[in-house]
Amino acid sequence: NPKGAVKDSVLLMGKSGSGKTSMRSIIFANYIARDTRRLGATIDVEHSHVRFLGNLVLNLWDCGGQDTFMENYFTSQRDNIFRNVEVLIYVFDVESRELEKDMHYYQSCLEAILQNSPDAKIFCLVHKMDLVQEDQRDLIFKEREEDLKRLSRPLECVCFRTSIWDETLYKAWSSIVYQLIPNVQQLEMNLRNFAQIIEADEVLLFERATFLVISHYQCKEQRDVHRFEKISNIIKQFKLSCSKLAASFQSMEVRNSNFAAFIDIFTSNTYVMVVMSDPSIPSAATLINIRNARKHFEKLERVDGPKHSLLMR
């Protein structure tokens, strides 16, 4: 994109205190430099250079705060904010006492989207579900989902229930990312072919910035269903450690007598993880295979147009 032009953005919106900053920090491995229980609202346009799925930029906005300054600023900047939006992710705090108000602000955001970026995808996250008793979670989420779907018409919204203290947050964001990839079926097919050719146990494709799993192939049942989130957290933690030494993470090989795992940059927006359970295959062989596959997958991306991104409008 030429310098100065408005980048395509992903909007992360919600009431002040609904958990957006924590969410962004966790998903994108940003260090939170201050107490998230801050007194003011977020004004977060130009500071966010988090690149995501190609050249998307993540913008955080507090919506419906008590601060009149915030309100006025928001209203006057509305067209700027809602132009060129690819994705709107709206966060609802499940324990909020002001449901009417929340819905009201949500609807005004939707109006702005309808005017400025009518093709945007809408996702609603019902957040902080860990505060609800376990036996009531499904019920409460279903209620909210119905309300939100009804209020969002004519736009369509997809709802998730999330909490930072279980796997639901990671799964929700992985689903969001999955839905943003237009040719995902083709990608999965190619991935399966690749895995079968190199005789890998499992091959994962991660989004580069967030290590959210875009697609994966496994040739046999794996026991741990939480392994994606765990790998993601481990790698992000390692990335944080690397950044403290002004180094950046590029690739990793983990090997013992039972398996070998390779994590490496794949295309411009993805990482790949290959797990081989036959330790007799030398590393060099797998690395060559990965390198060759890289070229093939890059071609797949470029096929989709001159935008050089995984995301097609």
Place this chain on the structure above:
Amino acid sequence: MEEDTKPLLVPVGGDESNYGIMNIQFNPEDFKCKRPFHVEPTNIVSVNDDMQRVTDEASAMNKRIHYYSRLTSPADRALIAPDHVLPAPDEIYVYSPLGTAFKVDSCTDGYGKNSSIVTIFMIWNTMMGTSILSIPWGIKQAGFTSGIILILVMGILTLYCCYRVVESRKMIPLVDTSNWEFPDVCKYYFGSFGQWSSLLFSMVSLVGAMVVYWVLMSNFLFNTGKFIYNFIHDINVTDIVPGTNGSNREQACSQCGREAIKYLGMPKFKTRRYENSKMVYISTRNFLVICPSATSGHTPQNRSVMFSSGNDTGFELFEEWWNKSQTVPFYLIAVLLPLLNLKSPSFFAKFNVLGTISVVYLVFLVTVKAAHLGIHLEYNWFAENDFFVPEFRILFPQLTGVLTLAFFIHNCVITLLQNNKNQENNVRDLSIAYFLVGLTYLYVGMIIFASFPSPPLSKECIEQNFLDNFPSDDIMSFVARIFLLFQMMTVYPLLGYLARVQLLRQFFGNAYPSIFHVLILNVAIVGAGVAMARFYPNIGGIIRYSGATCGLAFVFVYPSLIYMISLHRAGQLTWPALIIHIFIILLGLANLIAQFLL
């Protein structure tokens, strides 16, 4: 932590030497090694080892917590795992990489580690206040039978309201209330009005208690000083009592004019002496019980007459400089005002045991005195009598006012019960504590009342502080006064700290904004205490007014109102519940109004 030689971690499971792999040192006493780590033993030891000791969810949570802790600085409270997502402490193991697991033996932060006995004792100790000194007077004001009935009824009523306070947190849905105290619950239901009003009533109870303490401390310091002075100078002192108009005391000594002495027991010798051209009877220290005051409203005027071969001027100088209401309250300022300005009076919390000793000693003293004096009871149901009071009196609200403060613990009961090891026994332990408190009050009140020597003295003579009924040269009450004086001196800074923290935090957001704010607050509180000691040292009155006021909010109105509102929100409010709790609120209101009318 360094003194704790018992290892925090207790080994559980297999022996590390079973594994033939290189041993990684894991010292169970290494408290600094606090980072939890988890490695699946299957991946390290052998593929075929199917024994899975940790669930997938637990290991995922472990990884999550580890990662989140990297996202913030260690001082930051954000992204700390709340209690409800973590497994219970006894389900947490620390694994060594070779598969042995260590279980954390006990919680270091003291949460939930007190046995029932300790909890009961803590509640009893916190509730036992200086109101025990006013219970006999309260029984006298209400009448013997109605006094006993009222103690039982008020005990049960306040216990029920305390139970409502404890349960009030649980009825709040969707919010993590594990750190909440009762004022937080009030704020939740009533908004900032609830917050401010609960602050106001909490301050009433605290400042009321501090004023009572000041009056009592002046009293005890005065008596202690007098005792020591008289002992040193070997003075035979008697207490002269002014008579009142129309009371029976004048009849016993009709020739005495305005001055009369009440005494019990045969005096060693009796002389007449002329003082201010009025004749007075004087006796030496043979008094067991005295009746020092006029009817309420008059400041007690104890004047002492000296018998000594030496000169009287030294004694009169002493009397002038050591006066119960004029000078001693001011001397206390020099000791206590600096202590109030301390930032953290946690040092004084160590003296908590003095309170228990004082109460136990009081019970002992009461028993010994009763053994000496015997029982003097006579039942007149409604009629006034020269020496006795009727069984049912119209002044009974004064007792209920005192009892509201005597049974008051509602603003901190949640915190006290939180440390109970078996939380399901909370209600039972609370009831046992209330029962023991009621028993103590009943015992002291009944024994003092019953053994008060009525034929020569009237039951009306029972003082608002029953220790005042013992002459200043009585050894046992001297010891009691010393204990209580020291105990109050250590509790006074703690009360001041509580009042300061609540008030300043609410107004300035900071518990210690500057030395000037704190000093002004302390001077105001001390000033109130000194003023009361000077002009209205009737602790029974102060206790009943402040008790009824703060009891109105915390005992009667708020718990019942919150219960009714939460039932109504849950759609479970029934007519009987509504009627009963409105009745309780009206009782609280009547209690407060009656204090001012009667």
